[in-house]
Structures are given as C-alpha cells and as structure tokens.
Amino acid sequence: MFLETPLYTALTDYQKKKYASFHTPGHKNTISFLKYNLYDLDFTELPDTDSLFEAEGCILKAEQTAAKAFSTLLCVLSAGGCTMCIQGMLRLAAPSGGKLVCSRIIHRSAVNTMALLGIDPVWVMPEPNAGEGLAGRITPEGVRRALEKNPEAKGVYLTSPDYYGVICDIQGIACVCKEYGVPLLVDNAHGAHLGYLSENLHPIHLGASMAACSAHKTLPVLTGGAWLQINDSRYLEGVKEAMSLFGSTSPSYPVMASLDLCRAWLEEEGQKAFQTLERRVGAVKKLAAAKGLGIPEGLTDPVRITLNTAKIGLTGQKAAQGFRECGVEPEYADDGFVVLIPSPFNTEEEFLRVERAIESMPVGAPLAIGRRIPPVSGQAVSPRKAVLSPSEEVPMNLAVGRIAARASCPCPPGVPVVMPGEVISEKAAEFLIRYGFSSAKVLK
Ligand SMILES: Cc1ncc(COP(=O)(O)O)c(C=O)c1O
The missing domain is CATH 3.90.1150.150 (Aspartate Aminotransferase, domain 1)
Structure with missing residues (x-):
C-alpha cells in the first residue's frame, strides 16, 4: 500500500x-490499564476539549486535579517535554534576564533558554562526591557562597536527579534560597516518580519553588509529556503565557491525555x-x-x-x-x-x-576513567550573544583561544566542559578530543 x-x-x-x-x-510500550487507543483520541482544540494555553475547561480541571494529587499549588501540563517546563520556569523567575545561580550540571534545554532570555549563569561546580567518573552534587555551602557574592541573582537553578540518578541535598539548598529570598528551580526531568518511593524524594516536597518533571522518562506517559509544578505563591501568575512563548499552538492531546491517565494511576x-x-x-x-x-x-x-x-x-x-x-x-x-x-x-x-x-559479564582489570574536568575558563561574551551571533565549525585544535558558540558536554559526567560565550582553553580542547569531539562551533 x-x-x-x-x-x-x-x-x-x-x-x-x-x-x-x-x-x-516509562510506559515500556505495554500499558495494561488503557481502555482506548490514544491514537483515537488525537483531537484538537474544540468547544468540548479546551485549549492548553487558555485552559478553562477539562484541561484546567486536569491540572487542578494533578496539583491536588501532587500536593503542590499549581501543576501545568506540557506536551513539549520537560524542555517547555524549563523554558516556562526560567521565564517566570527571570522574565527579562539577569543573573541566575546555576549548577554546572545543566541540560542543553536550559542552556538554550538562558541564551534566549538573556540569563547570565553564575556557576556552582559540583563536588565530586558520587564516585569515580561522576560529576557529583552541588552543595548548600556552594550555593550560599554564590548567593553571597551575587545578591542580585534572580534564583538558583539546579538539576537533580542527574542522568545517573545522583540527588542533591534539596532541603539544605532550599533553606539557603529561603534565607536569601530567591526561588529554587529544579530540573527534575529524571525524578517525576520520586514522590512515590518509600522515602518521598520529590523536590517540590523538599522545598523547591518549581520543579520541571519529565513524566515520560520514568512514568507511563507518552513521549513529550511533562509537568511543571509550582509551590511558591510568588509564581502562580503568568505560567501559561511564559510557556506559550516557547510551545507549539498544537499540543498533542494524546500526550496530555496520557499525563491525565498517569496521574490517576499514580494516585491509585x-x-x-x-x-x-x-x-x-x-x-x-x-x-x-x-x-x-x-x-x-x-x-x-x-x-x-x-x-x-x-x-x-x-x-x-x-x-x-x-x-x-x-x-x-x-x-x-x-x-x-x-x-x-x-x-x-x-x-x-x-x-x-x-x-x-x-x-555473564567477564571480569578483568579495571579500566582507567579519569574524568577530571578542566577548570571553567572565562566568559568572554554572554550566552545570548554567543548563541545568536554568526558562528563557524572548526577542528578542535584550531578552536583553542576562540569563543564557543555552543555548549560541549560529554556524557558522563554530564557537565558542560565549555558553555556558549566561554573561551575554549587548551585543556578543555584536549579533554573534549579525548571524549570524541573532533570540532567545535566558535564565533566568527
Ligand atoms: C536533565 C535533563 N533535563 C531536561 C531534559 C529535557 O527533557 P525533555 O526531553 O522531556 O524535553 C532532559 C532530557 O533528556 C534531561 O536529561
């Protein structure tokens, strides 16, 4: 045919x-509780089906039910993945840019959003406390030092859990944020399920102001389904406007319906x-x-x-x-x-x-996996300028001393070795070559 x-x-x-x-x-392509083929529910904005960014009917009800189930003040649906939640979260906290204290364990969705919104990250480096080869965690003390030096920062942004399941001391960091009067924003892409474990490890219950949760990664939700959870009364207005700045005007109804179904399944x-x-x-x-x-x-x-x-x-x-x-x-x-x-x-x-x-894995002598990330080199121009300016791809050895136009991030440890706007040092280039990066995008 x-x-x-x-x-x-x-x-x-x-x-x-x-x-x-x-x-x-997380649905593993076998959901036993589905009564309908979600393909059959691929509708659009109709009088009966509401509209994601102007929700006042069944979508609003689904979001209110989710907020109640997750014990948070607000929970909004995203069919644009955790990426759209991160975009919304950053727009709410720093609507017209400025400084943001930021863990260096950062996903490219956040890098891109910071560039678009004109946010200048103040880096907090992780402490290598999760074992060999892993980035580790940022600590409350590290966050405090950064806030002390940058009182104008609009908030603190971190990733927890990271890709490897490593979790930060959210409660401790939230206390520091409270002291300085700034919101704690958590990229919880890998932790949408954390509230259902024997110990509740969900960041929104440990003091985070907002958490972007990629439901599709660990829960029975279609790819692209995520929740932005907000538990800070300063950020209850304008969330739809913030997300609609980035999102498609045609969010997938099957994806949103799978979030609704998943929430009901979680409750039960x-x-x-x-x-x-x-x-x-x-x-x-x-x-x-x-x-x-x-x-x-x-x-x-x-x-x-x-x-x-x-x-x-x-x-x-x-x-x-x-x-x-x-x-x-x-x-x-x-x-x-x-x-x-x-x-x-x-x-x-x-x-x-x-x-x-x-x-059945064979056991031999350990392999060396030294991953000492080179020190962060200076920020020559803002991430926004670096991402939006004309750039060219050059072999890595010729990129030394030039300004990076994109982030280069070997995974693991999941920490960008170079961020847009930073000068590419010789050590950074050597490290990246070792991890298979043969070229870099640099400013012209
Ligand atoms: C740590 C982290 N944050 C954010 C994202 C973006 O999530 P999504 O793919 O749901 O947009 C990912 C995706 O892999 C991720 O690993």
Missing part, C-alpha cells in the same frame, strides 16, 4: 526485536508500584555490587540503575552489547558506564534478563 516509510519501518522493525525496554519512555497504584520496583531494583544493584560493578555513592534515585562497568574492565558499550545479547536495550552506554531506566511496567522476566546479563 505504501511506497516507502523509513521511520515507521525502522520503528516496527525495532519492535520485532522484542528487547526489554530499560530506556525511556503509584506507592505500591514504585515501592515494589524499589525492592526489585535493589536486588539488581546488590547483584551488580557483588560482581564488582560500581554504583553511585550517597543519596541516589533507588530505581535508577547506573553501573560503572570500567571497574570490572569493561567499557559501557561492551557491557551494553552483553545486555542486548540477553534481550535488554539499555538507556545509555559510554566508555565506562551503562545506565538502565526501569519502571513498574518492566516484567519480572525482563528483570531476569538484566540479571543474566550482569552475571
């Missing part, structure tokens, strides 16, 4: 491989489902540790599986191949790590595949 459907064909071919999904989205089953998952993942982590694999240290998301495979002499890519041979597709792999994202929708049979893969 059809001539060529390269994307559709790739997806259906991939589906035929029947890998156990240990990557996003969330605690039980995630606490069961916590125990199951705990057993996997125990097995991994007994095998000699490294796991992040300190406070971490109990349902994220981050394995330092270099500790047993395996690159992450090699280990990922082993997972695939056992029928498991991981979320991410590099020269030293593999990350798996489980959810309550993974079956016991799928967890047994994961365990089989871990058991």
Whole structure:
C-alpha cells in the first residue's frame, strides 16, 4: 500500500526485536490499564476539549486535579517535554534576564533558554562526591557562597536527579534560597516518580519553588509529556503565557491525555508500584555490587540503575552489547558506564534478563576513567550573544583561544566542559578530543 516509510519501518522493525525496554519512555510500550487507543483520541482544540494555553475547561480541571494529587499549588501540563517546563520556569523567575545561580550540571534545554532570555549563569561546580567518573552534587555551602557574592541573582537553578540518578541535598539548598529570598528551580526531568518511593524524594516536597518533571522518562506517559509544578505563591501568575512563548499552538492531546491517565494511576497504584520496583531494583544493584560493578555513592534515585562497568574492565558499550545479547536495550552506554531506566511496567522476566546479563559479564582489570574536568575558563561574551551571533565549525585544535558558540558536554559526567560565550582553553580542547569531539562551533 505504501511506497516507502523509513521511520515507521525502522520503528516496527525495532519492535520485532522484542528487547526489554530499560530506556525511556516509562510506559515500556505495554500499558495494561488503557481502555482506548490514544491514537483515537488525537483531537484538537474544540468547544468540548479546551485549549492548553487558555485552559478553562477539562484541561484546567486536569491540572487542578494533578496539583491536588501532587500536593503542590499549581501543576501545568506540557506536551513539549520537560524542555517547555524549563523554558516556562526560567521565564517566570527571570522574565527579562539577569543573573541566575546555576549548577554546572545543566541540560542543553536550559542552556538554550538562558541564551534566549538573556540569563547570565553564575556557576556552582559540583563536588565530586558520587564516585569515580561522576560529576557529583552541588552543595548548600556552594550555593550560599554564590548567593553571597551575587545578591542580585534572580534564583538558583539546579538539576537533580542527574542522568545517573545522583540527588542533591534539596532541603539544605532550599533553606539557603529561603534565607536569601530567591526561588529554587529544579530540573527534575529524571525524578517525576520520586514522590512515590518509600522515602518521598520529590523536590517540590523538599522545598523547591518549581520543579520541571519529565513524566515520560520514568512514568507511563507518552513521549513529550511533562509537568511543571509550582509551590511558591510568588509564581502562580503568568505560567501559561511564559510557556506559550516557547510551545507549539498544537499540543498533542494524546500526550496530555496520557499525563491525565498517569496521574490517576499514580494516585491509585503509584506507592505500591514504585515501592515494589524499589525492592526489585535493589536486588539488581546488590547483584551488580557483588560482581564488582560500581554504583553511585550517597543519596541516589533507588530505581535508577547506573553501573560503572570500567571497574570490572569493561567499557559501557561492551557491557551494553552483553545486555542486548540477553534481550535488554539499555538507556545509555559510554566508555565506562551503562545506565538502565526501569519502571513498574518492566516484567519480572525482563528483570531476569538484566540479571543474566550482569552475571555473564567477564571480569578483568579495571579500566582507567579519569574524568577530571578542566577548570571553567572565562566568559568572554554572554550566552545570548554567543548563541545568536554568526558562528563557524572548526577542528578542535584550531578552536583553542576562540569563543564557543555552543555548549560541549560529554556524557558522563554530564557537565558542560565549555558553555556558549566561554573561551575554549587548551585543556578543555584536549579533554573534549579525548571524549570524541573532533570540532567545535566558535564565533566568527
Ligand atoms: C536533565 C535533563 N533535563 C531536561 C531534559 C529535557 O527533557 P525533555 O526531553 O522531556 O524535553 C532532559 C532530557 O533528556 C534531561 O536529561
């Protein structure tokens, strides 16, 4: 019937491989509680279906119900991912730019938004306290020092959990923010489920003013579904206007409906489902540790599986191949790590595949994965100027001494080595070459 459907064909071919999904989205393509095919619910703004950015009917009701369920003052839907929530959050806190105290563990969606809004980040570097090869956490003391030096800062922005499940001391940082009268904004892309664990680790319940939650990563939500949660009375006005500045005027109804369904599922089953998952993942982590694999240290998301495979002499890519041979597709792999994202929708049979893969990993001498990030070099021009000015791509060795037009961020540790507007130092270029960056975009 059809001539060529390269994307559709790739997806259906991939589906035929029947890998156990240990990557996003959290619904794992098998939602038993769905009564309808969400394709059938792909409607648009109609008199009966409300409108996301001018919500006054069923969407407003869905958002109010979500706010109540998540015990927050306001919860708004996003069909534009956590990205749109981060955009809205930054616009609310710094509507016309200015300084923002900011963890250097930062996703490119925030980098781009800061550039567009004219926000100048004041960096707080993470302390390497999560184990070898990982960035670590920013601390309340680090945030205090930055606020002390920058009393005009509009707020504090951080990522927690990070990609590897490493969680910051949100309560401690929120106390410091309160003292200085500034909001705490949390990129909680990887932590939408944190309120349903045996210990409630959700940032909005630990004192954050706003949290951008990428529901589709760990929960049964279609890709692109996210919530912006606000629990600070200073920011209850203007959120829709802030998000509509960036979002499409045609948000997907199936995505928004999946957020509504997920919230109802969480209310009914969330605690039980995630606490069961916590125990199951705990057993996997125990097995991994007994095998000699490294796991992040300190406070971490109990349902994220981050394995330092270099500790047993395996690159992450090699280990990922082993997972695939056992029928498991991981979320991410590099020269030293593999990350798996489980959810309550993974079956016991799928967890047994994961365990089989871990058991069959060969054990050898540890690989060196020194990842000492070079010091941040000076900001020559603002991120806004750097991103919006004419630029050119040059080989990395010729980029030394030039001004970066884009962020360069090896993952892990997930910390940008160079941000737009910073001068590319020799050390930064060497580091980036080691992590496979052969060129950089620099200002002309
Ligand atoms: C830490 C972090 N923040 C934000 C985002 C953006 O989320 P989304 O893809 O839902 O827009 C991501 C996506 O991977 C992320 O890892």
